């Protein structure tokens with residue numbers, strides 16, 4: 001993957017954008033939907049000139065989404081089981097040097113949270129999250145997954161990058177998928193934000209989705225954290241990564257998320273704010289360029305904004321999210337990793353979806369017996 005990204009290391013984005021004309025972009029919008037677009041067609045959709053064609057992009061994105069996914073939105077929730085982290089990502093509240101209260105759930109506590117989320121909230125698809133630490137041994141993750149599989153049909157992890165062999169062990173324990181964000185595809189900028197710990201290894205992280213796919217995991221989600229690198233370049237390189245994965249690992253389903261740091265948070269001011277309009281353009285470009293890829297929108301985004309994104313290509317929606325360790329059912333809660341901006345309950349999300357003509361999907365997978 002690194003070699004593919006290298007092709008674009010000294011690419012002149014501005015000159016490419018200057019040479020585009022509106023009729024080329026209109027043709028790309030017109031032809032999108034049947035197959036994955038090539039790199040430069042995709043980049044054209046991310047260009048400043050394409051931002052004047054958002055309405056046509058939105059109409060096409062809506063048609064493509066209904067063609068491939070119908071009017072279904074998959075619902076999931078996150079479950080944080082540890083905020084202990086060995087890394088020093090300058091933008092994150094869980095970073096090693098931050099003097100917050102740390103917590104690492106026991107298996108009994110994980111089961112209590114699982115029961116609450118599945119029985120009280122009615123959720124069937126869960127993402128298990130931790131900080132990235134050697135304390136999350138394979139045995140700890142394996143047992144946690146086995147507990148969660150008693151309550152959820154789909155279990156995805158967002159933990160430190162693992163080896164293929166480790167993913168294979170977790171697959172045997174019932175793991176369905178992995179979420180791993182590169183955070184920043186531009187290598188030099190990546191080093192600026194990731195100061196200590198295993199996460200300083202850019203390449204090992206970059207190849208994580210590939211190792212997960214080689215271990216047969218069926219659901220793999222990637223993305224960049226908007227706010228760190230140059231937004232258009234990051235959106236583009238994340239798409240190039242997605243395309244590589246889709247084209248090479250046919251047994252897995254790939255999806256992309258668009259997490260963004262919106263404003264100063266805990267005294268961290270993002271260097272590259274992504275406006276709502278840019279965010280919408282990126283989402284539309286992903287839908288047009290990668291018609292069959294899933295697109296996830298989390299509760300980092302506000303209620304109204306999330307609801308407006310629904311017809312534009314979204315396929316997965318988090319609901320009732322809590323980003324504190326033990327935050328659902330246990331007392332003595334810890335600090336959240338990031339603030340959520342959509343505080344609606346699962347029932348409120350379900351009723352909003354139904355009112356808008358969407359079918360909420362809680363269970364999309366049943367493992368073979």
Ligand code: SF4
Pocket residue numbers: 085086087088089092093094095096130131132199
């Ligand atoms: S982003 Fe992840 S790896 Fe980095 S400090 Fe936060 S929890 Fe740790």
